[in-house]
Amino acid sequence: MNVDFTNEELAFREEVREFFKHKFPAAVKDKQEKGIYLTKNDHIVWQKALYDQGWAGINWPVEHGGTGWSATQKYIFATEAAEAKSPRIIPFGLAMVAPVIYTYGSEEQKARFLPDILATNVWWCQGYSEPNAGSDLASVKTKAVRDGDSYIVSGTKTWTTLGQHADWIFCLVRTDDSGRKQQGISFLLIDMKTPGVSVTPIITIDGTHEVNEVHFDDVRVPANNLIGEEGKGWTYAKVLLTHERTGIARVAESKARLNSIKKMIDEAAARGEDLNSNAVFMARLLEIEVELKALEYTELRVLSSVSTGKAPGPESSILKIKGSEMIQMLDELVLEIAGIYALPFVPEQYTEGFDGESIGPLFAAKAAPTYYNDRKVSIYGGTNEIQKNIIAKQVLGL
Amino acid sequence: MDFSLNDIQQMMQDSAAKFIQNDYDFETRRGLSNSPAGYSEDNWKLFAELGWLALPIKEPYGGLDGDLVDTMVLQQEFGKGLLVEPYYATVLLGANLIQKQANDAQKLELLEQVVAGELKLALAHSEAQAAFDVSQTKTRAEKQGDQYVLNGHKAVVLGAESADYLLVPARTSGAVGDAEGITLFLIDPKSAGVQLRGYATNDGLRAADVGLTEVTVPASSILGQADSAAPAIELVLNEAIVALGAEAVGIMEKLLAATSEYIKTRQQFDQPISRFQVLQHRLADMFMETEQAKSMVYFAAMEVAKGGPEASRVASMLKVKIGSAGRLVGQQAVQLHGGMGITDELDVGHFFKRLTCINNQLGSRDYHLQSLINKAAAG
Numbered sequence: 166m167n168v169d170f171t172n173e174e175l176a177f178r179e180e181v182r183e184f185f186k187h188k189f190p191a192a193v194k195d196k197q198e199k200g201i202y203l204t205k206n207d208h209i210v211w212q213k214a215l216y217d218q219g220w221a222g223i224n225w226p227v228e229h230g231g232t233g234w235s236a237t238q239k240y241i242f243a244t245e246a247a248e249a250k251s252p253r254i255i256p257f258g259l260a261m262v263a264p265v266i267y268t269y270g271s272e273e274q275k276a277r278f279l280p281d282i283l284a285t286n287v288w289w290c291q292g293y294s295e296p297n298a299g300s301d302l303a304s305v306k307t308k309a310v311r312d313g314d315s316y317i318v319s320g321t322k323t324w325t326t327l328g329q330h331a332d333w334i335f336c337l338v339r340t341d342d343s344g345r346k347q348q349g350i351s352f353l354l355i356d357m358k359t360p361g362v363s364v365t366p367i368i369t370i371d372g373t374h375e376v377n378e379v380h381f382d383d384v385r386v387p388a389n390n391l392i393g394e395e396g397k398g399w400t401y402a403k404v405l406l407t408h409e410r411t412g413i414a415r416v417a418e419s420k421a422r423l424n425s426i427k428k429m430i431d432e433a434a435a436r437g438e439d440l441n442s443n444a445v446f447m448a449r450l451l452e453i454e455v456e457l458k459a460l461e462y463t464e465l466r467v468l469s470s471v472s473t474g475k476a477p478g479p480e481s482s483i484l485k486i487k488g489s490e491m492i493q494m495l496d497e498l499v500l501e502i503a504g505i506y507a508l509p510f511v512p513e514q515y516t517e518g519f520d521g522e523s524i525g526p527l528f529a530a531k532a533a534p535t536y537y538n539d540r541k542v543s544i545y546g547g548t549n550e551i552q553k554n555i556i557a558k559q560v561l562g563l
Numbered sequence: 564m565d566f567s568l569n570d571i572q573q574m575m576q577d578s579a580a581k582f583i584q585n586d587y588d589f590e591t592r593r594g595l596s597n598s599p600a601g602y603s604e605d606n607w608k609l610f611a612e613l614g615w616l617a618l619p620i621k622e623p624y625g626g627l628d629g630d631l632v633d634t635m636v637l638q639q640e641f642g643k644g645l646l647v648e649p650y651y652a653t654v655l656l657g658a659n660l661i662q663k664q665a666n667d668a669q670k671l672e673l674l675e676q677v678v679a680g681e682l683k684l685a686l687a688h689s690e691a692q693a694a695f696d697v698s699q700t701k702t703r704a705e706k707q708g709d710q711y712v713l714n715g716h717k718a719v720v721l722g723a724e725s726a727d728y729l730l731v732p733a734r735t736s737g738a739v740g741d742a743e744g745i746t747l748f749l750i751d752p753k754s755a756g757v758q759l760r761g762y763a764t765n766d767g768l769r770a771a772d773v774g775l776t777e778v779t780v781p782a783s784s785i786l787g788q789a790d791s792a793a794p795a796i797e798l799v800l801n802e803a804i805v806a807l808g809a810e811a812v813g814i815m816e817k818l819l820a821a822t823s824e825y826i827k828t829r830q831q832f833d834q835p836i837s838r839f840q841v842l843q844h845r846l847a848d849m850f851m852e853t854e855q856a857k858s859m860v861y862f863a864a865m866e867v868a869k870g871g872p873e874a875s876r877v878a879s880m881l882k883v884k885i886g887s888a889g890r891l892v893g894q895q896a897v898q899l900h901g902g903m904g905i906t907d908e909l910d911v912g913h914f915f916k917r918l919t920c921i922n923n924q925l926g927s928r929d930y931h932l933q934s935l936i937n938k939a940a941a942g
Binding site for chain 2: 294297299300301304323324367368369370372376436437438442443444445446449497500501503504505506507508509510511524525533534536537538540541543544545548549550553
């Protein structure tokens, strides 16, 4: 057992730090530091900077333009990216649809879609959940009926994150409803500009527009947009889920957040709000720090087993639950530090163009909205209740 | 021993419940919250007619001489409607403090107007480092002849924009942290040097930061005696914790009912999700926390009213319970509603937001637990 970096890995870390020092787009960096919401273009500019460096396809195979990084290199990159306050890489193209395409897609589909995903020329979104298919995802009812060289798609997808920006959507659609419900699901790619596709915003309690409903009203989709075989969509989606556990715990991000929380505490002390002398708060902070260290090493164990060629071990099932709980506990700490200044709702303060004086300390402006918004992390991607069922059944065999 | 409501309390509860039920559905409340004033003047007049504004005020000033249990009953119903009218700011903080601190002439002049619905108040006590403990007030008032000059900054003053007068605690003697030396001023927000920066709060109310720059007022604007306002403010804030606790219990009851209804209706895996034992137990936890919180509110309503040194310990105990119960019930109501729980469209998320803000008002759970530790250590 040894987790010390080799000289090569230390050199790699330097290279990553250099990248963030010199090539992280300044305008995006500035917004991240001020906590200002990013625009679509900000995300594109940042992801293109990664692409120009050859680092967009972090988990991709080298043959398709991936980095070929070891588990340790991915860990180093994630840690440095979080410390540099870089935006999260929007996962729908690079981390979600691309692996399905390069694993199950035809050569024609790989050539057609992968280069634009890698370069963030095309914005993707996810069409999985439906109003009546959330935790029970296999109940999807959006229909795709074969008609010559096309499918005619009708139905409604929901909770589609950043669908308002999307050029393409990857969907789980029902092509057969005769057998077991998991068997009649197919994986279909749909151009959002196709007639009959419409997007309705869903505003969340933090006042933002992040998620949407996407409606398909007899949308004609070329049959060659089907990935793999008809009826295998559920299998593809599941295989993808079990292999895409890297980063799901968002440990690097939480570590960076904990560091910034410690700074907030020092700054509060300078203003006369002495949280260091609140033993209750400090006990909670330190317990969270212990839990985060344990989570970091659980994640490292998963990364390490994947890199030695093994399938992710049972510990991988822990990552989503513990990672989401960690994010939410950190939100609670920030809310506590914000104190009475968690109350004002002044979204201008974290919107592009704000240069006035903030009401209370600037971090406090987003404390409550972030806490509210992050209640989603224990709901999306399979609720934590569903994740515990997976642990009970598939890991513990109960 | 008797936990039943008396006839007047029962009547108050019925009239408040009827008002929320018939005239204050969630969309109405949303409309009021988004309006420029952030509440309804018509409702305010109605509250005066119904006697709600008179409830905690003593009879000589036109009040109904109600106690903490009476206002508790009202607040619990208000919680169920997420009331946006400045009842808490004007009546429970402002008028209550005037009653406890002002001299008789001041009480006569101000309280009758409050009862009639003609005067609104806001208590500008909180500062970033003094969300609850008024002895930490940094705002200062310097005596200059017959006048006082105030300088300081007040944080997140609820109802400040709609208030005819601000009640402003300021330090006139001693050092930050001293119990003595806090004086309460009655200040017209339109006075020179008073700057209101208003905003909506995360739970749909209105508040303002209040800047005080060389605000010059006559000595007659002191409510009661100089240097001696801290005990009255402390008592009013302890009573306000009971009111917030009652409101929180109303919210929790509402969330419990909504969540229970939702999981019985929501179908996944070909059955209502209420069939899953893990969710049944979650509801059972929410139920128990709500009842424990309610018990604590009853206890505190009776004990805090007695005043004395024990009142602040009891208020802290209540704030701890409300903080942890509110967090559990609010978070789980959202969790069990799934994505719907965090939509702006559904009321559930708004009840959750209000519970969150209640924890950050008048000192959080962590703050009050530490206060209990300090008191225990001091013996």
